[in-house]
Amino acid sequence: MLATASNGSDRGMTTGEPAAPVRRTWAEVHERARRMAGALDVAPGTAIAVLAAEPAVIAPAVQAAWLCGGSVTMLHQPTPRTDLAEWAEDTLRVLAMIDSHLVLLGSPFDALAAVLDQHGVPYKLLSELDAEPIAAPVPTPEDATALLQLTSGSTADPKAVRITHRNLMANAEGMRIAAALDPTSDVMVSWLPLFHDMGMVGFLTVPMLFGLELVKVTPVDFLSRPTLWADLITRHRGTITAAPNFAYAIVARRLASSSDAFDLSSLRLALNGAEPIDPAAVKSFVDAGARFGLRPESILAAYGMAETTLGVAFAPLFTGLSVDVVDADALEAKHRAVPTEGGRAFPLLGPPLEGLELRVVSDEGAVLGVRDVGELQIRGEAVTPGYLTVDGPLATQDAEGWLSTGDVGYIVEDGQVVVCGRRKDVIIMGGRNIYPTDVERAACSVEGVRPGNAVAVRLDAGTQRERFAVVLESKLAGDAEAEKDLVKQVTARVVDAVGLRPFAVVVQPPGTLPKTPSGKLRRSAAAGLV
Structure with a gap:
């Protein structure tokens, strides 16, 4: 952590834009983290869950957990449309999976304290974490867990990627080199959610580690x-x-x-x-x-x-x-x-x-x-040693240290990688591999289809008569004639793109398609709409 280095006192993080921007140097963030750590009083190795949205409090909370020798898990956040009873069940499942007995609760989720109380989940309010600063960081092995990153799968069947301090530092250094990060001139700007790896690692941990200037707002700010x-x-x-x-x-x-x-x-x-x-x-x-x-x-x-x-x-x-x-x-x-x-x-x-x-x-x-x-x-060195699942730990690497990504792709002559799609999503018809993204981009090119809200659904997977359907969102849903025309246009565009006719094209109103907590379409879950 470079908070105490020379750029820690002049580089920092701006939050609260655009209504009430506040800038804190990384040294100030670190000092706040030391006081939070002094109030935590947890044993080394404790899995600490965080439920908050404001970057200004999440940044020192993450540091505080690490100063105490603990790990951090950013919990999935409920939205205004979330069923809180279901959210509580899913969250309890996650907490049990990561063996966490402490949730750090911050704005705007303070009101969920009653839900946690109801289920007997111990928590501390981030706003009240303030005590005598921790004297020194708890010595922590490089292979101790730093992050437990929840994956984007079903919240009812959670899985967490275990990221060690060694993994974290190795990948941060690799990205620093590849992106030619320069603390003297670079300014990072992001609204990405901190419960997603790109937001948490790329646009919070990396600038904290290397002392880069950061401007951080929330996804709600961006979407508004x-x-x-x-x-x-x-x-x-x-x-x-x-x-x-x-x-x-x-x-x-x-x-x-x-x-x-x-x-x-x-x-x-x-x-x-x-x-x-x-x-x-x-x-x-x-x-x-x-x-x-x-x-x-x-x-x-x-x-x-x-x-x-x-x-x-x-x-x-x-x-x-x-x-x-x-x-x-x-x-x-x-x-x-x-x-x-x-x-x-x-x-x-x-x-x-x-x-x-x-x-x-x-x-x-x-x-x-x-x-x-x-x-x-x-x-x-950046590759996780394993997952935590509801059925226990699951190793990710083979005997030689290789991790199978589940992605289909190839390498070109100069060593660059190309990704074609996810192995489990590839549609196999007549001996051909059809990639869902081709179908989805064709569908989204039709006027009336919500951009980014079409999904190719694999039907009868693994059989000799495998088929696919297209499920899409449109404001035209419910207008029979408009729907009929839209289906005709999408079908034609898909046939032009991949040479195959979808078994069905299903038009749904906006907000219908199932998505992960980070906003990605869930192809397998969308099959239930066909």
């Missing part, structure tokens, strides 16, 4: 006014930011019609890597941002997952979004990525970060060569 993101970059001269596809698509639309005088010329890295990158969303953001000084080369395509703490691969800096165009038939039938013109385009995601190795293996476990398509495996 998406152009706040551009405004913060403008006013704080932000150099680094990140977001998933849907956010770039939303902001692109707002920028295209905005009369505000934004200035995005300071941005050197706009990272996209939380899910399969949508080139169309990136292009719309680049096009809309051009008149505000956004440079196309600032786009940074990346590949990441919680199992490596955060980052796996970063594209070379200042190259923008580069794609690899391959023959669709060879990809689907022969599992080979053969370069061609006018074929399938996949973003190039860069080589593995320093300290990580990546390879491609067949279904039989054979190591494949350049442009052979198979499952991606990774190993290195």
Whole structure:
């Protein structure tokens, strides 16, 4: 932690934008953490759960847990539409799984204290954690748990990725090198949720570790006014930011019609890597941002997952979004990525970060060569040693230290990795591998379909007559004639894209599609809507 280094006293974190911005240096955050740690009174190794939304209190709370030798788990946050009884059941399941007997509760979830009381869950209010500062950090082994990162699966069947201090430092260092982070000039701007690995590690832990300037707001702030993101970059001269596809698509639309005088010329890295990158969303953001000084080369395509703490691969800096165009038939039938013109385009995601190795293996476990398509495996110091599940610990690495990612992809000649999709989501029809993202992007290109809210659903998985359906959200839902026309257009667009007709196209009203707590579509759960 660089809070006590020279840049700890002049670099810091701004929160509370735009209504009541407050800036605290990292040294001030650390001092607050020492007082919180003094009030915690927990044994080393304690699993500490945190339920809060405000970055200003989460940052010192995380440090306080580590100062005491504990680990941190950011709990999934209920929304106004959440059934609190179900949320309480899911949360109790998570707390039992990670063996946690302490929740740190902060705004705006203080009102949930009554729910925790009802279920006998011990908690402390973050606002009341204040005591004599801890004298010194509790000595903690490098292989002790630092983070228990809840995965984006079903909250009813939780799983946590165990991230050690060794994992965390190795991945942070790899990202520092790949992104050429500079504490003297970089300003990170983010609204990403802190219960997600990109928000927690990339845009809180990394700037705390290396003493980078950070401007941090909440997802609610962003969703309430998406152009706040551009405004913060403008006013704080932000150099680094990140977001998933849907956010770039939303902001692109707002920028295209905005009369505000934004200035995005300071941005050197706009990272996209939380899910399969949508080139169309990136292009719309680049096009809309051009008149505000956004440079196309600032786009940074990346590949990441919680199992490596955060980052796996970063594209070379200042190259923008580069794609690899391959023959669709060879990809689907022969599992080979053969370069061609006018074929399938996949973003190039860069080589593995320093300290990580990546390879491609067949279904039989054979190591494949350049442009052979198979499952991606990774190993290195940043890779988690295992999961915590409701059925107990689960190892992630084989005898040689390799972790199977569940992603299908390949490696190109210069060592960059390409991800085609999730292995469990691939639709197999007539011996061809159909990737859901191709179907979903085709559906979303039809006017009337909510951007980013179409899902390809695999039906009869593993049978000889495997099929797929498309479930999408639209404001036209309920209008029989409009729905009929929309289904016809989506079907045609999907057939054009993949050469196959969906078994069904189901139109649902906005807000219907099942999503993970971090906002990703849940394909398997959407099958129940067909």
